[in-house]
Amino acid sequence: MVETSSPTLTWTNVLIGLLFILFDSLLSLVLGLGIGGSLVVAAARCVLQLSIMGLILDKVFASNNIWGVFGIAALLNVLGATEATYNKSKRRFTNMFPLILLSMLSATIPISMLGTRFAMSQNPFWKPDQYVPILGMILGNAISAIGIALNTVHKEFSDNKDKIETYLAFGASRFEACKPVGKEALKLALLPTVNQMSVIGLISIPGMMTGAIVGGKSVEQAARLQMIIMFMISASSALCTLLALFFSLTTLVDSRCRIRPDRLDSRKPLFYRYRDSAGERLWKGIKNLRCWGRKEVGSEEETRGLLNGQSSQ
Structure with missing residues (x-):
C-alpha cells in the first residue's frame, strides 16, 4: 500500500472554498x-x-502543558456560554450568562475528562491534540441543544403562560407546573443528537472519523472512536440542557410560585442594540450628507436661473 502525504493548504485554497459561500x-x-x-x-x-x-x-x-489545556477549556466554555446566551437565545432571563456558563462547565468538563480517560483509554487524559478537539465538539452540540431548549421554554412563558398559571392556581408546586414545559423542551433539544446518531455511519461519515482516518488510524479504530464521541456528546448535551432548564424555570417561576415575566428580556443584547444604533446614526448621516449636497446643487441652479432671468430683463 502506497502512503500519500496530505496536501499543504494555503489561503488560495480557502478562497476557492469561499466560492461555495458566494454561490449560496x-x-x-x-x-x-x-x-x-x-x-x-x-x-x-x-x-x-x-x-x-x-x-x-x-x-x-x-x-503540552496541562494548565494551557485547562485554560483553553475554560475559554471555550466562556465563548460557548456567550454564544448560547446572546446569539442562540431570542429571549434572556435574569443572570442567564453565569448560569449557562455554570451549566456548561458542570457537564462538559467532567464528561470530557471521564470519556477521554476511560472510554478512550488516554493517559494522561489531557493530551492537547486529543482532549481539546473532543471538548470543542461536545461544546458545539451543547450550545445548539441549550438554544433549542431555552427558546422553547421562553416562548411558552412569553406566549402561552396560561397553562402554567392554571397549574399554579390549582395548588401545583413550581416544579410540577413547569415539568411538562421542561420535558418537551428537553425532548426537542436532544432530538437532533438522536437523529444524528441514527444516521451516522449509514448515510453520513462524521468529521472526527474522517480526521482520524486521514491522521493514520485504521477505519475500524476511527469508527470506534466516533462511537465513543457520539455517546459523550449525547450525555453532555442532556446534562447541560437539564441544568440550563432548571436555572431558567426556577428563575421564571419564583419560590412563591409566581410567574415572573419581568425576569425575561425580549430585547436584543446590549452590544447589538449599540451596534444597530450606531449603524442607524451612520446611515442617517450619509443620507443627510446626500440631501445636503442635492440642496446645495439645487440652490446653485436656482440662483443661476434667477440671474439669467434678471439679465434677460
Missing part, C-alpha cells in the same frame, strides 16, 4: 431568501475564529 449568497439574492448577508458574516466569523484558534492551539499543542 447569489442563490439567496436570486430567490429573495434574505440570508445572503448572514452567510457572508458567518463565513467571515468562521475564517477569523478558526485563524485565531489555530494560532492559539498551535502553541498549546507545542507546549
